[in-house]
Amino acid sequence: MSAVIEEHHDHHDHKPTGIGRWLFSTNHKDIGTMYLWFSFLMFFIGGTLALVIRAELFEPGLQFVEPEFFNQMTTLHGLIMVFGVIMPAFVGLANWMVPMMIGAPDMALPRMNNWSFWLLPGAFGILIASLIMSIMGMGSAPNFGWTFYAPLSTTYGPASTDYFIFSVHLMGISSIMGSINIIATIMNMRAPGMTYMKMPIFVWTWFITAYLLIAVMPVLAGAVTMMLTDRNFGTSFFNAAGGGDPVMFQHIFWFFGHPEVYIMILPSFGIISEIVPTFARKKIFGYSSMVYATASIAFLSFIVWAHHMFTTGMPVAGELFFMYATMLIAVPTGVKVFNWVSTMWKGSMTFETPMLFAIAFIFLFTIGGFTGLMLCITPADFQYHDTYFVVAHFHYVLVTGAAFGIMAGVYFWLPKWTGNMYDETLGKWHFWTSVISVNVLFFPMHFVGLAGMPRRIPDYSLQFAEFNAMASVGAFAFGFCQLIFLYNVIKTARGKTSVKATGQVWEGAHGLEWTLPSPAPFHSFTTPPQVK
Amino acid sequence: MTAQPDNNHSGGDDNKKVVTRLMFIVIGMFAFGFALVPIYDVFCDITGLNGKTQGQVSFSEQPKVDMTREVHIQFVASLNESMPWEFHPMTKTVTVHPGESMKIEYLARNMTDHAIIGNAVPSVAPGLAAPYFQKTECFCFTEQKLEAGEEKRMPVVFVVDPELPEDVETLTLSYTFFIKPGSETITTSALHP
Numbered sequence: 005m006s007a008v009i010e011e012h013h014d015h016h017d018h019k020p021t022g023i024g025r026w027l028f029s030t031n032h033k034d035i036g037t038m039y040l041w042f043s044f045l046m047f048f049i050g051g052t053l054a055l056v057i058r059a060e061l062f063e064p065g066l067q068f069v070e071p072e073f074f075n076q077m078t079t080l081h082g083l084i085m086v087f088g089v090i091m092p093a094f095v096g097l098a099n100w101m102v103p104m105m106i107g108a109p110d111m112a113l114p115r116m117n118n119w120s121f122w123l124l125p126g127a128f129g130i131l132i133a134s135l136i137m138s139i140m141g142m143g144s145a146p147n148f149g150w151t152f153y154a155p156l157s158t159t160y161g162p163a164s165t166d167y168f169i170f171s172v173h174l175m176g177i178s179s180i181m182g183s184i185n186i187i188a189t190i191m192n193m194r195a196p197g198m199t200y201m202k203m204p205i206f207v208w209t210w211f212i213t214a215y216l217l218i219a220v221m222p223v224l225a226g227a228v229t230m231m232l233t234d235r236n237f238g239t240s241f242f243n244a245a246g247g248g249d250p251v252m253f254q255h256i257f258w259f260f261g262h263p264e265v266y267i268m269i270l271p272s273f274g275i276i277s278e279i280v281p282t283f284a285r286k287k288i289f290g291y292s293s294m295v296y297a298t299a300s301i302a303f304l305s306f307i308v309w310a311h312h313m314f315t316t317g318m319p320v321a322g323e324l325f326f327m328y329a330t331m332l333i334a335v336p337t338g339v340k341v342f343n344w345v346s347t348m349w350k351g352s353m354t355f356e357t358p359m360l361f362a363i364a365f366i367f368l369f370t371i372g373g374f375t376g377l378m379l380c381i382t383p384a385d386f387q388y389h390d391t392y393f394v395v396a397h398f399h400y401v402l403v404t405g406a407a408f409g410i411m412a413g414v415y416f417w418l419p420k421w422t423g424n425m426y427d428e429t430l431g432k433w434h435f436w437t438s439v440i441s442v443n444v445l446f447f448p449m450h451f452v453g454l455a456g457m458p459r460r461i462p463d464y465s466l467q468f469a470e471f472n473a474m475a476s477v478g479a480f481a482f483g484f485c486q487l488i489f490l491y492n493v494i495k496t497a498r499g500k501t502s503v504k505a506t507g508q509v510w511e512g513a514h515g516l517e518w519t520l521p522s523p524a525p526f527h528s529f530t531t532p533p534q535v536k
Numbered sequence: 537m538t539a540q541p542d543n544n545h546s547g548g549d550d551n552k553k554v555v556t557r558l559m560f561i562v563i564g565m566f567a568f569g570f571a572l573v574p575i576y577d578v579f580c581d582i583t584g585l586n587g588k589t590q591g592q593v594s595f596s597e598q599p600k601v602d603m604t605r606e607v608h609i610q611f612v613a614s615l616n617e618s619m620p621w622e623f624h625p626m627t628k629t630v631t632v633h634p635g636e637s638m639k640i641e642y643l644a645r646n647m648t649d650h651a652i653i654g655n656a657v658p659s660v661a662p663g664l665a666a667p668y669f670q671k672t673e674c675f676c677f678t679e680q681k682l683e684a685g686e687e688k689r690m691p692v693v694f695v696v697d698p699e700l701p702e703d704v705e706t707l708t709l710s711y712t713f714f715i716k717p718g719s720e721t722i723t724t725s726a727l728h729p
Binding site for chain 1: 564565576655
């Protein structure tokens with residue numbers, strides 16, 4: 005893909021100033037920046053909650069917190085990391101990159117873009133307010149796990165559950181509006197000549213993710229609405245006493261929940277598919293199979309939800325169906341991993357920080373994928389269900405998968421955003437400390453999980469003590485090395501690094517976003533580039 | 537600031553069309569979330585999953601009794617945790633021939649000084665055998681009201697369908713008594729005066 009652009013951007017760069025620039029922003033870059041900073045802030049808040057959990061689990065017995073507070077930590081850690089970190093970071097990256105990658109001046113619906121961001125601080129303000137009230141002794145924060153199973157969240161939920169419900173409604177509206185915007189942008193704003201099958205893979209993965217979001221976020225909204233009426237208006241959707249069924253909650257939740265986990269990984273697949281060809285200096289291997297694999301994963305995500313519920317007493321036929329359907333997902337995922345590896349094959353590779361994170365992603369995400377395959381085998385799942393093995397599995401796919409993908413993307417595009425090269429030495433330090441500590445943190449969880457340590461319990465039997473101590477050491481190390489990342493990003497954004505980035509930034513970079521100068525002008529392509 | 541220059545980028549009309557279509561999906565999926573509730577019930581009814589038993593069954597003619605086969609039926613009773621009744625089956629197990637009509641009784645006693653209305657929710661294990669367990673009379677078909685201190689024997693009349701799969705030798709019928717939602721205020725004050 006090559007493009008011709010006229011270099012007359014500078015004189016239209018009339019940026020509004022002061023707080024109004026951010027509050028009333030309709031600019032895709034400013035909104036993307038706000039999403040990313042919001043996600044970064046939530047990453048440290050959610051991380052702090054995780055460290056409370058790991059401090060408590062450092063040794064057996066109760067040390068620091070009461071079991072009741074421990075439950076609030078697991079709940080809010082999950083909710084914040086899923087809805088407050090991974091999803092906003094992806095939307096932020098989409099805001100920044102999608103218009104630039106398809107040769108558009110901005111997002112299709114800029115005012116809605118503003119609204120969808122500014123709902124988020126409200127939503128998380130409400131959620132975190134319930135935690136602050138809990139710390140101040142004014143009643144419990146949500147304490148039923150991020151999956152909020154009924155009746156824990158309906159009959160037995162604390163008063164703050166209603167805060168949680170409202171907060172989830174706001175997050176849902178925000179995600180839906182963000183997705184509509186991304187779809188409208190991709191469908192209507194592509195530069196002349198950019199057909200669907202010429203779009204960068206990141207754009208493709210987000211296109212599909214946005215459809216997933218539109219399909220399942222309303223179901224989540226429905227689930228929390230049913231909870232709301234069960235709690236406050238006398239309905240009995242999930243209450244057996246009134247003819248409802250708590251198991252139905254799990255079906256509705258996981259009908260949302262399983263596509264949701266792909267929402268949290270597909271854009272990372274896209275990021276990795278941009279980075280690997282750049283640093284291998286080859287075109288991506290199997291472009292169209294990448295697109296079809298993404299679409300197949302999205303389709304399969306709708307028919308596998310009950311693999312989260314094997315132990316609820318399903319008939320054998322149901323268990324077999326969901327087991328085989330889940331195993332099928334390994335096929336398109338395997339295609340992707342194969343394509344990434346083949347892209348690197350015989351490439352002239354260099355190992356800058358984004359590439360290091362991308363390679364770690366491929367390796368560690370594959371480990372998470374394999375433990376997923378183990379979990380999908382129904383008879384084995386009866387042993388693994390609700391143990392630390394599950395915790396290890398989904399942290400491998402979400403931390404070393406989704407979050408590493410985001411970090412890789414930030415390092416990859418930061419020079420484009422700021423016009424300054426980040427500090428490569430600090431980046432390498434961040435990578436190596438992270439990749440070592442994250443494995444010290446999560447790998448031992450496989451062992452204690454297989455040995456039967458249940459998740460979400462603040463205490464454990466003595467035989468799990470060594471591995472838990474190891475995991476806690478890894479957790480604190482991983483937490484603190486993220487400060488290197490924060491420092492590096494701030495240093496780069498403030499222009500304190502010595503090297504200015506060129507327009508192309510990376511020697512092997514191809515694509516429209518690299519034809520713009522660095523930092524990217526306030527409005528991306530005022531004249532659409534021609535894509536051949 | 538958002539004005540698009542005169543170029544090949546599509547304008548507002550296309551965006552409106554996309555947004556309208558996507559909003560239909562959003563509204564449709566929100567409705568689908570609620571539609572899952574009846575779908576779930578219908579699905580469980582048809583397949584007998586979840587151990588849901590059918591409602592009242594009436595036979596125009598008695599099914600043929602299969603004297604060659606015996607099925608053990610176990611009876612279990614439990615109370616939802618806020619239910620202040622005593623509740624247990626008078627008979628713990630019976631052995632029946634498929635097709636044979638059998639009557640057993642449960643006993644319930646209201647331990648409080650208030651009248652309480654309860655709902656009994658039945659469940660059969662193994663779940664796949666649930667459609668073959670047919671009740672012709674059951675206290676679970678209606679609400680049960682017990683006056684303060686009242687004791688009541690409640691009958692269940694059932695027939696095991698001769699079509700019951702061969703590998704099922706034991707069926708467990710379980711009832712859980714719940715306080716009727718909405719009548720809870722009376723009982724909680726009765727429990728904690």
